[in-house]
Amino acid sequence: MGETVREAVLHCENITQRFSGLVAVSDVSMDVYTNEIVGVIGPNGAGKTTLFNDITGIYKPTEGKVFFGGEDITGMACHKITAKGMTRTFQNIRLFNNMMAIDNVLVGLHTATKSGIAESMLHLGRHRREEKESLARAEEVLKLTDLYDYRYHYADSLPYGLQRRLEIARALACHPKLILLDEPAAGMNEQETTDLLQFIRKLKSMGNTIILIEHDMRLVMNLCDRIYVLDHGTRIAEGTPDEVRKNPQVITAYLGEEV
Amino acid sequence: MLKKIINGWAKHQVAVTLVFLAFLILYPVLFHSYYLRNVAIQCLIYSLLSLALNLIMGYTGIVVLGMAAFYGIGAYALALLTTKLGISFLPAVALAVVITFCFGVLLALPTLRIQGNYLAIVTLGFCEIIRIVELNWVSLTNGPFGIKQIPAPDIFGIKSIFGLKLSKPEGKYYVVLILLVITVVILHNVLNSRSGRAWKSIKGDPIAARAMGINVFRYKVFAFAICAAIAGLAGAYYAAYTGYVDSTTFNYNQSILILSMTIMGGLGSIPGSIIGAIFFVILPEVLRWLGTFCGEWIVEWRQIIYGLILVIMIMFKSDGILGGFDLRQIHLYNKLVKEKEAEEKQNG
Structure with missing residues (x-):
């Protein structure tokens, strides 16, 4: 990606989300740069969707800040955030x-x-x-x-x-600056997933910036430039697919014994 | 069956529209009886009310059980404006619409935070409050005696056009017909626009609607207020039409009647609302007429027949006769047919 310093499209700073006693997301920071595909993975209940909801304004993070295009959007109403150019899909289809x-x-x-x-x-x-x-x-x-x-x-x-x-x-x-895809391959068969993979690649080649929550490892490892791994609401690893694949913490937490 | 209607209508779009319009325009010429003309006026008034409810219930997905409140506010507004302030019909109607719009906003702002059935009950309560105020604020509304001698419709003092007396049923018929046509055109426009799609998306999935950048609360308030304004328009016309208003007209039963019309006719369908209104206005009249042949029992059983029809309807076609049928579908059907023809021409 060269030496130039790129400005983050999305910059999350120490986001924490509590639901009374339960800590769903704890102290998670992340950056997303232009024309990047960033994966967010983690076991069920790791807080991935909650993090999405914090970013898109469906929830207001208990602590921490979200910056979008350099602007603080923490706690802003959901529809206003969308108007700034952030759109999303849902885990369980909401058409x-x-x-x-x-x-x-x-x-x-x-x-x-x-x-x-x-x-x-x-x-x-x-x-x-x-x-x-x-x-x-x-x-x-x-x-x-x-x-x-x-x-x-x-x-x-x-x-x-x-x-x-x-x-x-x-x-x-609406030509969004950032698209958040929440498990786009959920429930898809091999062929459909392959089509989706090519389609998301096409989106990237058109200049889109994408954050992806996904369980399908083939899709994540093939598509993402960088991956954030969450477990029990905390960020346990960050890096390229290869780095994440080799990270021992990730392997124990999520990917199992053998990848 | 719905598909057949759409296809048939689409194929003969011009003819169907012309026949329909001709019938509406020539109705008072075709039917001279005082009774039939008044039945037609009732149909058109209830079409307005049913359309108003459909906007909020069929398109935006909010159940409102207190339509009679807005109907009543519109009627009392016109009655007071014309009898006490001497304002003539058209500006009084406009003011009545504005007043009911404001009442709609006033009710919506605090209550739309409540969801679903609870909101429906709140509107029901609002309807009762309005009725009791109408009944007891004697100095303003004349209480149980109602307001009498409301002047008939006129156009800035002109009482007849081309020999058509606006105070007679045939004149009043055209007045309400024009009001209905304007309402239908405006509703059709707005429902097939950005705002209309926003309303429909709120019904479809409020969370996704928010995620698409729609200010759900604001659009709900507007749907509520416009619904109220249209009901107010119907009320204002009703007051001028009968020349007399009292609170007994705008009770709970009225709200339920309007609700039945909207549901029966078809949620999310403009023609559906009109058909629902016509059906429920004509049904008792038809039963009464049948009573002269097969005995009085059929009139006495009227309510039960109503109930049966509703139950059967909900069992077999729960979204109403024309549920989801939109005039735009006819336009789209024709567009697709044309595209197919063009494609075939290219291929062979």
């Missing part, structure tokens, strides 16, 4: 099942548009222009994710693998 695929992607463009309720009611200029632009962008994203043929299908009528991809498409629509 809008009452809407068509294309509308799901259009919701993803909410922060990219501005027209208000009154403008839409009266069908005014800005609303019409934005609708046209949004529609074009949504179709572009659907083509990119190979979902174009399904654009008028309701989200819940899509097969599982496509639902996962639609969720990524929705997160991708």
